[in-house]
Amino acid sequence: MRKHTYLFLSLIFLFSGAFAQEQATEKPQGHTDQNKFRQMKDVLATPNETRTASGAPGYAYTQQKVDYVMNLRLDENKSQIFGDEKITYHNNSKDYLEYLWVQLDQNMRAKDSKTPDITTESFNAAFNSSGSFTKANLKEKFDGGFNIEYVKNEDGSDLPFVINQTMMRINLAKPLAPGETFKFQIKWWYNVNNHVLDGGRSGYEAFPDGNNTYVIAQFYPRLCVYDNVEGWQNMQFWGRSEFALEFGDFDVKITVPSDHLLEATGVLQNRKDVLTKAQLKRYQQATKSFKDPVFIVTQEEAEKAETQKSTKQKTWHFKAKNVRDYAFASSRKFIYDAMAVNINGRSVMAISLYSKEGNPLWEEHSTRVVANTLEEYSKLTFDYPYNKAISVHAEMGMEYPMICFNYGRPNPDGTYSERLKRGMIGVITHEVGHNFFPMIINSDERQWTWMDEGLNSFVETLAELDYDPNYITGNLPKDIVPYMGGDQNFISPIMSQGDYVHQFGPNAYTKPAAALYMLRETIMGPELFDYAFRTYSQRWMFKHPTPADFFRTMEDASAMDLDWFWRGWFYTTDYTDIGVKGVKQYYLTDQPSETAKEIAKRYNMDLAEYKDKLVYYAEAEEGKKPENAKSVSDFKFLTDYIEGLPEEEKARLKDAPKYFYEVTFEKPGGLVMPIILEIAYEDGTKERKTFPAQIWRYNEKEVQKVFRTDKAITSLIVDPDLETADVDTSNNAWPKKVEANKFDKFKEKVKG
Numbered sequence: 001m002r003k004h005t006y007l008f009l010s011l012i013f014l015f016s017g018a019f020a021q022e023q024a025t026e027k028p029q030g031h032t033d034q035n036k037f038r039q040m041k042d043v044l045a046t047p048n049e050t051r052t053a054s055g056a057p058g059y060a061y062t063q064q065k066v067d068y069v070m071n072l073r074l075d076e077n078k079s080q081i082f083g084d085e086k087i088t089y090h091n092n093s094k095d096y097l098e099y100l101w102v103q104l105d106q107n108m109r110a111k112d113s114k115t116p117d118i119t120t121e122s123f124n125a126a127f128n129s130s131g132s133f134t135k136a137n138l139k140e141k142f143d144g145g146f147n148i149e150y151v152k153n154e155d156g157s158d159l160p161f162v163i164n165q166t167m168m169r170i171n172l173a174k175p176l177a178p179g180e181t182f183k184f185q186i187k188w189w190y191n192v193n194n195h196v197l198d199g200g201r202s203g204y205e206a207f208p209d210g211n212n213t214y215v216i217a218q219f220y221p222r223l224c225v226y227d228n229v230e231g232w233q234n235m236q237f238w239g240r241s242e243f244a245l246e247f248g249d250f251d252v253k254i255t256v257p258s259d260h261l262l263e264a265t266g267v268l269q270n271r272k273d274v275l276t277k278a279q280l281k282r283y284q285q286a287t288k289s290f291k292d293p294v295f296i297v298t299q300e301e302a303e304k305a306e307t308q309k310s311t312k313q314k315t316w317h318f319k320a321k322n323v324r325d326y327a328f329a330s331s332r333k334f335i336y337d338a339m340a341v342n343i344n345g346r347s348v349m350a351i352s353l354y355s356k357e358g359n360p361l362w363e364e365h366s367t368r369v370v371a372n373t374l375e376e377y378s379k380l381t382f383d384y385p386y387n388k389a390i391s392v393h394a395e396m397g398m399e400y401p402m403i404c405f406n407y408g409r410p411n412p413d414g415t416y417s418e419r420l421k422r423g424m425i426g427v428i429t430h431e432v433g434h435n436f437f438p439m440i441i442n443s444d445e446r447q448w449t450w451m452d453e454g455l456n457s458f459v460e461t462l463a464e465l466d467y468d469p470n471y472i473t474g475n476l477p478k479d480i481v482p483y484m485g486g487d488q489n490f491i492s493p494i495m496s497q498g499d500y501v502h503q504f505g506p507n508a509y510t511k512p513a514a515a516l517y518m519l520r521e522t523i524m525g526p527e528l529f530d531y532a533f534r535t536y537s538q539r540w541m542f543k544h545p546t547p548a549d550f551f552r553t554m555e556d557a558s559a560m561d562l563d564w565f566w567r568g569w570f571y572t573t574d575y576t577d578i579g580v581k582g583v584k585q586y587y588l589t590d591q592p593s594e595t596a597k598e599i600a601k602r603y604n605m606d607l608a609e610y611k612d613k614l615v616y617y618a619e620a621e622e623g624k625k626p627e628n629a630k631s632v633s634d635f636k637f638l639t640d641y642i643e644g645l646p647e648e649e650k651a652r653l654k655d656a657p658k659y660f661y662e663v664t665f666e667k668p669g670g671l672v673m674p675i676i677l678e679i680a681y682e683d684g685t686k687e688r689k690t691f692p693a694q695i696w697r698y699n700e701k702e703v704q705k706v707f708r709t710d711k712a713i714t715s716l717i718v719d720p721d722l723e724t725a726d727v728d729t730s731n732n733a734w735p736k737k738v739e740a741n742k743f744d745k746f747k748e749k750v751k752g
Contacts, residue, residue: 036672037697040563043571044548050228051546055553056539063543065090066223066248073255074214074330076309079194079204081219084187086154089223091182096175097226100182101234102161102168105218106190108239109200110145114165115239144193146221154183166237168221186221201398202405207333209306213355215394215405217327218243225444227544235446241498242445242452245324247542256330258314259305261297263336263353263390264328265402266320274316279336286338287347293367297336299356305332320401322542324442327400329353329392337363341371344383348374354393361410361424366391369425369467373432376463380530381436381537389432397427399434406431422472429467430460440541448547449498450570454512455550461513475513477725480506484575485727494570495547514725515569522723523674523693524560532557564672564693574670576724579731580716581666581702585620585659587629593618613637617660631658657708663716663734664704669727672696675703678720682712688720 047053049060195203286294394405408424410416443451
């Protein structure tokens with residue numbers, strides 16, 4: 001008899017549950033199934049022998065190599081750079097190359113540059129201040145383009161070339177065969193721009209004391225990338241989307257005024273020739289100081305150097321192995337401090353160059369932030385492979401191998417705001433972090449800006465929080481809400497070429513960083529995410545990854561199907577909006593429900609025959625506790641049944657539910673995301689439940705879940721910690737929170 005009763009009881013609940021499930025999976029009126037969980041085979045390139053389905057480089061993957069030997073001279077009086085370079089191009093591809101493409105980025109500043117012509121302008125904008133009026137209407141246009149003196153073969157004979165804006169095609173006499181090298185040379189010069197007045201990623205800053213600080217990059221003709229995805233990556237440089245470059249070895253000699261202090265990409269070859277004995281001794285001390293920076297040049301010494309200009313010159317010699325670019329900084333104003341960083345048993349130098357105008361902020365934080373960044377990024381990717389990382393005070397934010405240019409200038413009296421300090425810490429972390437993305441994990445910045453800026457901003461966030469747990473990063477999911485919920489006419493998918501997106505910063509930096517943060521913290525968990533992210537980083541260090549390589553590796557190394565996430569966050573401008581649509585409370589009773597009567601009739605059963613042997617449930621009126629509600633202990637046949645069970649089974653049924661809630665979740669937003677739910681009970685306790693994004697797989701508009709508990713639920717909150725970038729939290733709570741309007745708030749304020 002006990003067995004029969006139990007089975008019939010199960011039958012009642014089974015049919016009732018099936019009915020509820022039918023209701024839940026029924027698609028609402030007008031529903032269009034876009035299949036947010038379909039695989040991404042329609043948008044990702046087909047795997048092949050160069051790039052595998054796992055996201056790793058294939059056995060036939062190839063990569064070009066370009067070596068440079070350069071002699072450079074900085075003319076401080078005219079602010080001009082003169083250079084000659086000998087280039088060795090290694091054709092490691094399987095293709096015959098009829099020509100080579102060279103980037104001439106400074107031509108963006110040439111007098112005949114097309115960059116100003118693609119920028120829209122209004123009449124009012126040219127008159128909104130005296131400064132903009134002068135710049136737009138009276139100032140002669142700066143001519144900062146390359147002046148190519150010659151392009152020659154290795155033997156000195158002329159090599160034909162054609163310049164198309166920021167690109168130069170080298171016409172080869174015969175195709176360069178696979179495995180062959182080609183050597184040629186270029187001589188050039190250009191006028192260095194004042195980056196404070198004219199903008200730019202490099203240039204000089206003129207100080208009232210008559211000295212300049214030079215931060216120089218994109219200063220030499222550089223080979224374009226030739227790969228097995230794009231062929232030649234020779235998109236024009238319009239000034240925004242950055243660079244695609246090949247790895248190679250550099251041998252560089254830089255001649256500057258003898259009283260300048262200089263740092264650059266690479267290992268300094270003649271330290272004894274360019275530093276004083278005192279500076280050499282301090283540098284050696286810095287190589288052993290892992291706690292605090294050591295001053296190689298003090299502020300007092302830098303201030304003394306500012307007072308006079310040497311007419312003599314000095315040459316600094318650097319060599320760099322396996323780098324994709326080159327940059328340097330030079331000035332007599334520089335204070336120089338450094339410390340050693342332990343990267344898994346290997347010492348790396350963290351270095352800062354800054355003028356007195358950066359203090360006290362820079363001496364307090366810059367080198368320490370460099371050290372922290374190298375440590376944290378190495379944990380999440382791979383051990384930093386170079387010998388140093390340099391932060392230069394330059395009132396901009398730009399990155400190159402081993403060296404970056406950063407802003408953060410206190411007031412003239414040395415005071416500064418907390419906001420300025422955070423901004424400086426953030427920009428140094430970000431630009432030093434670029435050593436990993438894209439200087440080593442060498443993605444195509446011109447094509448996919450987010451692959452360096454977004455991934456870097458994500459790791460930057462973790463490094464900043466390590467440096468200061470209270471740091472306001474600006475890259476968390478809650479920070480992207482205003483952008484995600486904004487005017488769709490001014491939002492572009494992340495997977496857009498950088499020159500053609502609205503709101504470049506949120507698109508390329510904040511949104512991908514926030515997406516990866518929630519992928520780590522909310523969807524995958526740090527353990528799975530970190531392993532997969534490290535796998536991607538190590539697979540593609542010193543190589544050219546594409547978005548598909550990143551997406552596939554993250555899935556391959558974690559056993560998680562994330563196509564729904566990539567498709568939604570990276571290929572669309574959809575947003576997250578998940579809320580509680582309604583809550584129904586059910587209770588146990590000994591009175592048959594209408595559903596139970598219908599089921600009994602359907603199976604020709606007489607419920608009266610089972611009086612005092614069945615338990616039913618009924619829906620409670622909202623806000624009212626039903627008078628005839630029962631608990632499990634009120635049904636003798638149930639307690640008898642439980643008592644007759646084996647001890648192990650009995651223990652599992654001890655806390656039988658007293659309350660039942662059917663919660664309907666709605667999703668007005670286009671993105672499918674996990675449902676994170678905080679449940680508060682009448683006794684003051686709280687519980688957190690997370691339902692994977694796949695809960696929306698059959699119906700992306702609304703879904704139901706039944707909660708069984710032995711204590712009453714008093715409130716529900718969706719996404720209580722703002723983990724999913726939900727753009728509208730007004731529907732996230734049950735009971736619904738009533739926000740006072742502005743007038744009511746004003747009245748309360750007046751009363752107070």
